[in-house]
Amino acid sequence: MSQPDPHTHTSESTTAQILRIFDSIGLRSTRQRRIIAARLAALAMTGADFSAQELWHELLHDDPRLGRATVYRAVDVLLSEGFLDRISFADGTHRYRACGAAHHHHMTCVRCQRVIEIDACLPPALFAAIATDADFAIEGHSLELFGRCAECRQAEAPDASANV
Amino acid sequence: MSQPDPHTHTSESTTAQILRIFDSIGLRSTRQRRIIAARLAALAMTGADFSAQELWHELLHDDPRLGRATVYRAVDVLLSEGFLDRISFADGTHRYRACGAAHHHHMTCVRCQRVIEIDACLPPALFAAIATDADFAIEGHSLELFGRCAECRQAEAPDASANV
DNA sequence: CCATTTATGATACAGTGTCTCAATAGCACC
DNA sequence: GGTGCTATTGAGACACTGTATCATAAATGG
Numbered sequence: 001m002s003q004p005d006p007h008t009h010t011s012e013s014t015t016a017q018i019l020r021i022f023d024s025i026g027l028r029s030t031r032q033r034r035i036i037a038a039r040l041a042a043l044a045m046t047g048a049d050f051s052a053q054e055l056w057h058e059l060l061h062d063d064p065r066l067g068r069a070t071v072y073r074a075v076d077v078l079l080s081e082g083f084l085d086r087i088s089f090a091d092g093t094h095r096y097r098a099c100g101a102a103h104h105h106h107m108t109c110v111r112c113q114r115v116i117e118i119d120a121c122l123p124p125a126l127f128a129a130i131a132t133d134a135d136f137a138i139e140g141h142s143l144e145l146f147g148r149c150a151e152c153r154q155a156e157a158p159d160a161s162a163n164v
Numbered sequence: 165m166s167q168p169d170p171h172t173h174t175s176e177s178t179t180a181q182i183l184r185i186f187d188s189i190g191l192r193s194t195r196q197r198r199i200i201a202a203r204l205a206a207l208a209m210t211g212a213d214f215s216a217q218e219l220w221h222e223l224l225h226d227d228p229r230l231g232r233a234t235v236y237r238a239v240d241v242l243l244s245e246g247f248l249d250r251i252s253f254a255d256g257t258h259r260y261r262a263c264g265a266a267h268h269h270h271m272t273c274v275r276c277q278r279v280i281e282i283d284a285c286l287p288p289a290l291f292a293a294i295a296t297d298a299d300f301a302i303e304g305h306s307l308e309l310f311g312r313c314a315e316c317r318q319a320e321a322p323d324a325s326a327n328v
Numbered sequence: 329c330c331a332t333t334t335a336t337g338a339t340a341c342a343g344t345g346t347c348t349c350a351a352t353a354g355c356a357c358c
Numbered sequence: 359g360g361t362g363c364t365a366t367t368g369a370g371a372c373a374c375t376g377t378a379t380c381a382t383a384a385a386t387g388g
Contacts, residue, residue: 026334027334027335028333028334028335030334030335030336032335032336032337033335065336065337066336066337067335067336067337067338068337068338069336069337069338069339070335070336070337073335073336092344092345
């Protein structure tokens with residue numbers, strides 16, 4: 001309850017967590033937000049990423065009358081509350097991912113677009129040096145890595161083993 | 165100034181450099197591309213950032229019939245050739261900047277949107293550790309820092325004239 | 329149950345980038 | 359300098375993403 005084990009999160013408890021976020025900033029518990037929370041909880045389990053548009057289309061199966069703006073509004077709230085992460089892709093587009101609040105970064109496979117989380121971060125000394133040098137108060141940062149996952153490297157090596 | 169002069173490039177030579185990029189990949193030298201190159205050379209001197217749309221609007225002063233798609237196409241080419249950098253902002257939008265080819269990152273003031281370059285980068289050991297851990301072949305990365313510049317911190321301190 | 333106030337959904341709107349295609353203009357060759 | 363081939367252009371249609379508006383519906387507190 002008050003001490004959810006991150007490794008035993010059920011879809012239901014994640015749903016409740018999202019609804020608690022809405023509640024904590026004075027937003028009402030509506031049927032639409034419950035539907036959205038349930039779907040996001042499922043996405044949080046799988047770690048899948050999604051665009052706001054895609055999320056809306058999926059939710060239309062649950063409720064064909066669900067408004068697009070309603071979904072966008074909920075995503076905005078959950079993004080600013082830190083429940084959702086925005087992932088920027090190299091082509092300038094961006095998608096969302098339910099990652100909880102812990103600070104981390106993402107690495108994207110440029111071939112299959114799979115996204116994995118990285119818990120490593122930049123050394124604080126680097127930030128300190130930059131901040132001092134430029135006289136900036138650093139408030140946040142975004143680090144995205146791009147590369148090829150093991151599977152895609154295999155799949156792309158037709159005459160393999162001679163390659164690097 | 166006794167330090168290494170960063171302005172060893174004149175606007176004209178930068179224009180020529182851009183046109184050489186077009187030429188090197190077999191693209192023709194057109195009046196439109198020369199106009200675009202000249203403007204980008206000027207932007208490269210000041211280090212200003214811009215959106216494709218803004219660039220197009222500015223160029224309409226030089227040639228009121230210049231097509232929007234023409235500018236977008238040129239920006240795409242110069243981006244993929246590494247002459248332009250794409251800067252991603254925290255709100256998901258992105259802009260371009262003529263930075264030449266040297267690897268570097270950007271720090272943006274969240275208040276005045278000023279962008280400064282950072283030559284610091286991540287320690288190679290960090291990349292190696294991540295790549296090994298996740299079995300990824302890392303091909304690129306993007307690091308954006310957000311914060312407040314000295315001026316904006318001053319401007320935002322209403323009753324703190326004695327503040328840092 | 330009722331009054332108040334928030335949330336919703338439909339739609340219009342704005343911004344950004346892509347695509348198509350007929351007309352234009354470079355470029356290589358004569 | 360012509361000439362023909364072909365890349366390029368420009369205009370606009372189109373798609374996608376996100377925001378604003380506002381009458382209506384629904385949730386909350388009493």
